[in-house]
Every structure is written in C-alpha cells, then in structure tokens.
Amino acid sequence: MIFSISSSPSLFISPTTARFSISTPLVVPSTSRISSAAAASSSGLRRFRCPCIVFCASKVRDIEEMLDSKKGAAAMVASSSGHEISPSRTFLDARSEQDLLMVIQKETEAGRLPIHIAQGMEELYQNYRNAVFQSGQPQAKEIVLSNMAVALDRIFMDARDPFEFSPYHEAIREPFDYYKFGQNYIRPLTDFRSSYVGNISLFSEMEKKLQQGENIILISNHQSEADPAIIALLLESTNPHLAEKLIYVAGDRVVTDPFCKPFSMGRNLLCVYSKKHMNDDPELVDMKKRANTKSLKEMAILLRGGSKIIWIAPSGGRDRPDPVTKEWHPAPFDASSVDNMRRLTEHAGIPGNIYPLAILCYDIMPPPAQVEKEIGEKRVISFHGAGLSVAPNISYHEIAAAFEEPEEVKVAYSQSLYSSVNEQYNVLKSAVHGKQGLKASTATVSLSQPWL
Known part of the structure; x- marks a missing residue:
C-alpha cells in the first residue's frame, strides 16, 4: 500500500489508523456480543502505578487538550453531501466505559449502526484501553474515556454520512480539529x-x-x-x-x-x-x-x-x-x-x-x-x-x-x-x-x- 508512479499512473501508500485486534489480555473479557460487552463494568478496570513516564509536554496539558477535543467534537462538521450534521451527544456525554459500550449497543439495536461497525468499535475501545493501561499512567482511565468518546463519535458520524475525500485533501482543522x-x-x-x-x-x-x-x-x-x-x-x-x-x-x-x-x-x-x-x-x-x-x-x-x-x-x-x-x-x-x-x-x-x-x-x-x-x-x-x-x-x-x-x-x-x-x-x-x-x-x- 505504498507510493508508486508508473507509466500508467499507479500510486500507493496508506498512512493513518485502522482497525485493531487484541494484543494483550483484556482487563474486561471481550465478546463478539455487543450486549455482553455493554454489561462490563468500568469498576473492574485494573489500576497501575505511574513509572514516571516522560511526555513531550506536561501531562496536565495533554489532559486539557483531550478535554478540549471532546468539547470541540460538539461542533457542527461539514459532511460529504455538502450539509452540516451534528455529532451524537450520546458518546460525548459518556462518563464511564459502561456508558460507551451501552451507546454502541443502543445505536445498533436502533438500526443506526451496522453490526460490523459496532463490533469494530467495541474491539477498538478494548484494544486502545489496554494499550494505554500498559503505559502505567495514573490518568489512563480518564485519557481512554476522553479519547475514545471522541473517536467513537467520529466513527459513528461517518457511518451515518460517509465523508468523501477529494484527490487532494487538506487537513480539516475547524470547526473540529481532526489533526489535534x-x-x-x-x-x-x-x-x-x-x-x-x-x-x-x-x-x-x-x-x-x-x-x-x-x-x-x-x-x-x-x-x-x-x-x-x-x-x-x-x-x-x-x-x-x-x-x-x-x-x-x-x-x-x-x-x-x-x-x-x-x-x-x-x-x-x-x-x-x-x-x-x-x-x-x-x-x-x-x-x-x-x-x-x-x-x-x-x-x-x-x-x-x-x-x-x-x-x-x-x-x-x-x-x-x-x-x-x-x-x-x-x-x-x-x-x-x-x-x-x-x-x-x-x-x-x-x-x-x-x-x-x-x-x-x-x-x-x-x-x-x-x-x-x-x-x-x-x-x-x-x-x-x-x-x-x-x-x-x-x-x-x-x-x-x-x-x-x-x-x-x-x-x-x-x-x-x-x-x-x-x-x-x-x-x-x-x-x-x-x-x-x-x-x-x-x-x-x-x-x-x-x-x-
């Protein structure tokens, strides 16, 4: 999937994030059944000590940026069809892991979220959560909830109204900052x-x-x-x-x-x-x-x-x-x-x-x-x-x-x-x-x- 130019133009590469599978034992057991995952309680999450991890900016600033992104996600965003759609408040209002998983289940049952997307969302959440927990950050739980609430919201928005990329796509920085x-x-x-x-x-x-x-x-x-x-x-x-x-x-x-x-x-x-x-x-x-x-x-x-x-x-x-x-x-x-x-x-x-x-x-x-x-x-x-x-x-x-x-x-x-x-x-x-x-x-x- 990499870049190439030939006499019959063929270019290729693929940067950016995709779907994931589980690489470490789950803190909360995974299942392909959305309803079972939704019942998992965030109170069962394991706690880790912070091994003095060094970041390129202070942890306080990182947390503030994540919270800012979550707030910014409530802004209207232009869709591929030319109109503006409002993101789902259900993901952004989640206050726990259980809340997020319940939203996935509810949107699936309501027919607004295809089952394969719903299963991928659950898998993505579990893998991201476990990876962040590997870092031992004391704020891991808050970081996971903040980042994944926004990520799931954006995935859900695109499932409702798919964005179409032009041959040259310029990064969308407002009203929602996708780069940040x-x-x-x-x-x-x-x-x-x-x-x-x-x-x-x-x-x-x-x-x-x-x-x-x-x-x-x-x-x-x-x-x-x-x-x-x-x-x-x-x-x-x-x-x-x-x-x-x-x-x-x-x-x-x-x-x-x-x-x-x-x-x-x-x-x-x-x-x-x-x-x-x-x-x-x-x-x-x-x-x-x-x-x-x-x-x-x-x-x-x-x-x-x-x-x-x-x-x-x-x-x-x-x-x-x-x-x-x-x-x-x-x-x-x-x-x-x-x-x-x-x-x-x-x-x-x-x-x-x-x-x-x-x-x-x-x-x-x-x-x-x-x-x-x-x-x-x-x-x-x-x-x-x-x-x-x-x-x-x-x-x-x-x-x-x-x-x-x-x-x-x-x-x-x-x-x-x-x-x-x-x-x-x-x-x-x-x-x-x-x-x-x-x-x-x-x-x-x-x-x-x-x-x-």
Whole structure:
C-alpha cells in the first residue's frame, strides 16, 4: 500500500489508523456480543502505578487538550453531501466505559449502526484501553474515556454520512480539529522514554528551505497507518509547523475504512488507489487509473506552487518481518517510483530537495502478516517507543555523473536513498529495541530526545 508512479499512473501508500485486534489480555473479557460487552463494568478496570513516564509536554496539558477535543467534537462538521450534521451527544456525554459500550449497543439495536461497525468499535475501545493501561499512567482511565468518546463519535458520524475525500485533501482543522484529535489519540500510546529522533537539525533546515519557496520530498519506509501521527508527534516539540504542512500520499484503504477515515481527515493527503490492489476488481481498474491520473495532476500543481513537503514511501507496501528470522527491515524501494517522483519534482520548475527518512514504530500498530484485499484488516495496538530520522539531501545529478546509462542512474539513485534509510533504521532499531538509547548514535546519525 505504498507510493508508486508508473507509466500508467499507479500510486500507493496508506498512512493513518485502522482497525485493531487484541494484543494483550483484556482487563474486561471481550465478546463478539455487543450486549455482553455493554454489561462490563468500568469498576473492574485494573489500576497501575505511574513509572514516571516522560511526555513531550506536561501531562496536565495533554489532559486539557483531550478535554478540549471532546468539547470541540460538539461542533457542527461539514459532511460529504455538502450539509452540516451534528455529532451524537450520546458518546460525548459518556462518563464511564459502561456508558460507551451501552451507546454502541443502543445505536445498533436502533438500526443506526451496522453490526460490523459496532463490533469494530467495541474491539477498538478494548484494544486502545489496554494499550494505554500498559503505559502505567495514573490518568489512563480518564485519557481512554476522553479519547475514545471522541473517536467513537467520529466513527459513528461517518457511518451515518460517509465523508468523501477529494484527490487532494487538506487537513480539516475547524470547526473540529481532526489533526489535534489524531495527535491526542496517538500520544498516550508512545513511550517517550524510549523514543528518539535522528539528525533533528535537518528538520529545521527543511523549514528554512520551505520558507524560501523550495519543495521537500521525503523518501521513506512505511510501517503502519500510525506513521503520520508518529512523525508529527516526534516533531511536536521542535518543528510542529513542519509536521502540520506535511502532505502524505494515501492509499484508498485509509480513506474508505470507517475506522481510518476520522484520522485521515486530519492529514493533508494526495489520495490514490493502491497499485497492489489495482486489479482486485477488474471492472474498476479503468476508474482507478483515471483517479490516479487526477492525483498526479494535483501533485504537479502543488509542486509548481513551491513550499511543499511531501512524504512518499516507494516500497510497494508496508514493512513486514522476515518470515524466517522475524526481523523487521525497510521494504525495498521501487526504482521507477523513485525516479518518477524525482522527475515530477524537477519538472516543477522550483528547487527541490529529496531527503531519505526512516521511521520505526511498528510495535504501536503493526500491519497484518500478509497483504489483505478486504477493507477492515485487524491490527494489534500497544504502548511502545518509536524512532524517526532523516539524512541530508541526496543529489541525483551527483550520482548520475558516475554512470552512462539512464537506467543505471535510476537504479543507483534509488539504491542510494534506500541504503540511507536502512542505515538510519538500524540506528533507531539499536536505540529502541536494542535499548542502547542515545549511545546508538553514529557519525552520520545523531540521536536526541528533544522533548526532554
């Protein structure tokens, strides 16, 4: 589900959140029967001690932001059909886990909520709750209730009146701030004590180039739908405006899955149909290609305007562990995808800069073991550290000087970017999974924890 451009335009990637499955023992036993789940009492929730978790902002501010989002959810929001609809007060008025689960049951029984959506809501609540509880935060119960009340409300709203994404979607920040909603949701899932950023000064360099009117292209690996939120979260204390300006190339799955859409609505997206799923339905192939052509045109227009930063993962899919060793590595890049993006950038007539970016966050929301055709794939969710790193701009023309054939240059340039991403990823892996922390830094990747 990753970005690619070919002669018959096929783009693909899928950032943002999706459905989840249970990754840890439930505090309250799960069941597929909504009525049974609704009867579970919040009084049975286990309490944990706080192990002095460090956040990029104070816990007090985080709680206030979450409460602000809950209040803001009561605002009217524009629907895809052009009118404004009011969110359900039932979710937002919930004061306990039992209240939330009872609302799901009532809306299902009333015929306003499809059974598969209702079951997914219950599963999502249980998994998010358990993941936040892993953090040991003393406010975990309040955080879960506040965030999930808003999340379930937004999912319910879309079930009633589905939002339709345009080829280029700009993040919806008002009257309801979907970006802030997504950041509040992912923050308590991230262990900042074991999270790191590599070469933080380069992100400030990018901001200066954007201010000068130049374009920035981030060639990256792709780990999960949580990638955009993790990137923004790890840049929150140093480069928040850069994170908010980022445009992600997004596959159709994250703009059609009702459990992804509320999170996708808070990101700037170039919406495309995934190359891997292009032929799932032969009757839709032509329509998908036409839609991707429109998205290519939108991208070209954006780049010609300058001061754009676009995130692309040209690997053809999310990173997945080796079936034998179980080790995670960035999936190989498609040289044609990299070259087509490079040509689009050069043809814009605006100075462009291509940076290799590495992200490590699969533990928080890992993808399924196999590529799935059906929308609504299940995922685990947990509390874990993450990593983000960027390396200096890699010049295509410097690499081209060493080769004679265009095809050789194309492959060499893609490999150069991929090698850099791998190098950075291995440093992040040593820091997070190898528990080396800042000591994992190398001569080319300097790690920091700017939120401390």
